[in-house]
Amino acid sequence: AQRVTQPEKLLSVFKGAPVELKCNYSYSGSPELFWYVQYSRQRLQLLLRHISRESIKGFTADLNKGETSFHLKKPFAQEEDSAMYYCALSYNGGSQGNLIFGKGTKLSVKP
């Protein structure tokens, strides 16, 4: 069965420190992977998708098929990065709306 694991419930760092939010997945095919973010009192929204290979708000994520991981990284954390982050997997090429989410990691960036 498909599964997404985010091992850390809470990650606390100081402003300016590097951040890595871990995500591991279980899927035998070729997954489409996403990071969604939920800021306080806002809706869940897409941060980035692996196929785009883009950097959004300084965040990047690389798909490592050998390690079945899709960790989210940022070299210098900012206070406004504090939020709930969810890793998600789609096994229909991302063209259908059936995402499998990890349980999320709460990132807290201290001043």
Place this chain on the structure above:
Amino acid sequence: KAGVTQTPRYLIKTRGQQVTLSCSPISGHRSVSWYQQTPGQGLQFLFEYFSETQRNKGNFPGRFSGRQFSNSRSEMNVSTLELGDSALYLCASSLSGTGPYEQYFGPGTRLTVT
């Protein structure tokens, strides 16, 4: 464009009752997905509708059902409510095609079952 809207935003029901939640997608979006969010299980996929047909289904009992109308609006129904159905129900809409497409989420409906 207006975002995804969900009604009602809050709902309190009693065990054994049934409930219907509504979702209006972003204009032009034909796919509507429903998710249940609880502190223990996190975000879990319920089902997805596309062009008035259920295209994908998660691992939930048959008490959970849905439908989609010709204008892409969707409703979700839960019958014979149980205490464990208390959750935030999120609706998301997206374009559909070759993907991968971003899902746009609504604010959710907070259901409390007493």
